[in-house]
Amino acid sequence: MTLTFEEFEQLPGEPGKMELLDGELIRLPPAMRRDSRIAHRLYDMLMTPVDQAGPAAGLGEVYMGMGFKIGLRDWLQPHVSIEHADQPGDEYSEGAPALAVEIISKSNTAEQVEYKVQTYLANGGIEVWVMYSKTRSAWVFRQGHAEEFRDVLRSEIIPGLRIDLGALFA
Template sequence: MARAIAEGLRFERYEDFRRWTETQPGYWILVRGVPMPSPSPSRRHQEISLRLELLLVEAVRRAGIGWVYDAPLDVKLREDTVYQPDLLVVLKEHADRLRETHIEGAPDLIVEILSPSTAHLDLLEKRYDYAQAGVQEYWVVDPDTQRVEVYRLEGERFVLADTARGKGRVRSGLIPGLEVDLEDLFRDL
């Protein structure tokens, strides 16, 4: 993945980055001041995202405990770091983080579905940045290995709290009733 469209291009403020993206094709994230293109996900990636979003809507929206959003929606963790998680949840007690154009600060739960071109970023930089920002729960979904990992924030870092591969279930410690059956999640993919 290209680190930036133009060598040396950097942004220190979200507003400048946002204005710049309005003139660029596609979707962009900002990693410590450096704009990076966000590639279009595969059909399989989109199907997994949709299945998880339906489960999140059931557990979060219908229970009236918060909001569920999918990409692309900017999550401004810092002035120089803006991601577009595949799925995110903001609980009602953090409604002050909702803006018209983005989420200001850490969502309560983030789901990233790995793609070959972004896996390194999702597993290292994003995971670190999400933990530092205070995301309470981080889910990593690997379509290739049919593995789901659920990390919970302890102090300033994520600790693996639940995992399954191919079959079995993973559960949220944050969202009551949120449970994912991996056979259902990856069926016919």
């Protein structure tokens, strides 16, 4: 059974995270402590550079766990995200964020991760960071380009940003 966003929106609240991927309801277990710690660290690392870059760089607020309504059949909740300065939406942020960060855990399938990356980039996302705590590495996806980082992550949308992956995954 596939759902529209309106049907998804009416579902009762349940423990854990729920996403809608191309109309398919995906129930994810609550975040593991390590993943939550990484998300918090990354959020903290992004706050100052994003505030400094601000709307002039086309960037809005930094969020943890914010949901994004993308079209009629997708609701994605990246672990960390940065909205566009002019992100549309009233009740929900609409379209993809400028930056979406997914921290990979055992419950993620390769197909789901690939679908999310493609969905973010096809709907206004500029960068998608896919973080692998087990290998202490990150992939940064941009339109038509992917790059792996193992030491220091660099971003094209946040001028001068350098994320020390050793410190992030410690």
